[in-house]
Amino acid sequence: MIRIAHITDFHLRHHLPGTSTATKILSRHMPDILARVVERLRLQKPDLLVVSGDVVDVPPHGLHTRAVQRATEQDLRLVRRLLVRVGCRLCVVPGNHDHYRAMARVFGDLPRTFVCAGHRVLSFWDEETDFHVPRRLLGERERYLAALEQRDLPQIHVQHFLIKPHIGGYPHNYAEADSIAAQLAAHGAVRLALCGHVHAGTALLRAGGVCYSAVPSLCEAPHAYGLYEVDGRRVRRDIHSLGAAFPVARPAVFFDRDGTLSVLPAYWFGPRRMRLIPGVARALRRLKDAGFALVLVSKQSAVGRGFVTPEIVGAVNDRLAELLWCTARVDLDGVYCSYHSPDAVLPALRAEEHPDAKPNPGLLLRAARELQLDLAQSWMVGDRPYDMEAGLRAGLRTLLVKTGFGRALAHALPAGAADAQLADVPAAAAHILTATRA
DSSP, X not given: OEEEEEEOOOXXXXXXXXXXXXXXXXXXXXXXXXXXXXXXXXXXXXXXXEEESOOBOOOSTTTTSHHHHHHHHHHHHHHHHHHGGGOSEEEEEOOTTSOHHHHHHHHTTSOSEEEETTEEEEEOOOEEOGGGOEEOOHHHHHHHHHHTTOOSSOEEEEOSSBOSSOOOSSOOBXXXXXXXXXXXXXXXXXXXXXXXXXXXXXXXXXXTTEEEEEOOXXXXXXXXXXXXXXXXXXXXXXXXXXXXSSSSOBOEEEEOOBTTTBOTTHHHHOGGGOOBOTTHHHHHXXXXXXXXXXXXXXXXXXXXXXXXXXXHHHHHHHHHXXXXXXXXXXXXXXXXXXXXXXXXXXXXXXXXXXXXXXXXXXXXXXXXXXXXXXXXXXXXXXXXXXXXXXXXXXXXXXXXXXXXXXHHHGGGSOTTSOSEEESSHHHHHHHHHHHHHO
């Protein structure tokens, strides 16, 4: 019998700036979450720990830069230091969000084929091809076909991408998934195929004598992982989870981005034009030290209107995060953006009243659910009337800052639309801290 622990899809960022563009992914909290899982697994004493990809959330922009590659490798080494604490054999494969060369530098010394507790374990470093379709090609296909010639031991196969079940929409499954499944069934010695990639996970599926399994992603609540027992042809899977990432609901300060935290040109011109408004980083550091979560909620309708892509927005947000960290060692807890607009040139993003687009409060309410925030004790800080209205609709206290568009609009703001009008974010932080102490 072999006991296997299975965790997948961390999307971790620590040395890398910023966070995943998918809001449910808690990239910056992943070191703590992973450390908690590791402590549990140490007590559960598996024979083998499998990590099936998307270990670090490498931003699609800037992959050629030394800074991004260096930070990626630092994050991977952080992950490895945590994983080895479990004290068992380790099997790690990259996913489509990973940097394969950095993965090879950090995890390349781990054998890709080895025997553990009487089972032959094979890991496959497959990659996406055109249109994000995963394939098993070249050397990985050669290793796979060679494994099918061996029947002396039961086998465990590990890969990031999905073989079974077939999931529609985004191409989670291999292009040759049906062929691989038929070959595994005909082989007869493969007991279990472990995958990642699909964040919701899949049920344990038995087909042709092979069990297929993807556990839910660790980066999203409730932060789950799997434990398997493989005994002959019997395979048992139990899903465990940490539950909420944060023990109690926290107060937060929500910030608009352009004109509030940063000067205005960046939102159409990319990360090179990102500049912080003076004093912003240290003001956020004071709020973080006082126990507030810091959340960015930004209306990026320029995406729908065709000026920029979500990837460019992500690059600008990552540059913002980098400047905040370099200036005052402060992180944002969440980054939430809407892309819709009534006059969008992209039909999928054309909407008169999208719930995420301020003045609607959709982004704030989603952040409260995903980050476990106490809206009654929270604030909204922005430079536009729609920031104030979104905050009011979500039940927040609101502060208009006279930077960006705020200076010109302050005199026209209706009575009661904001709790106060202040010069800038440092003044807003001082106001919030004084009100909190009162």
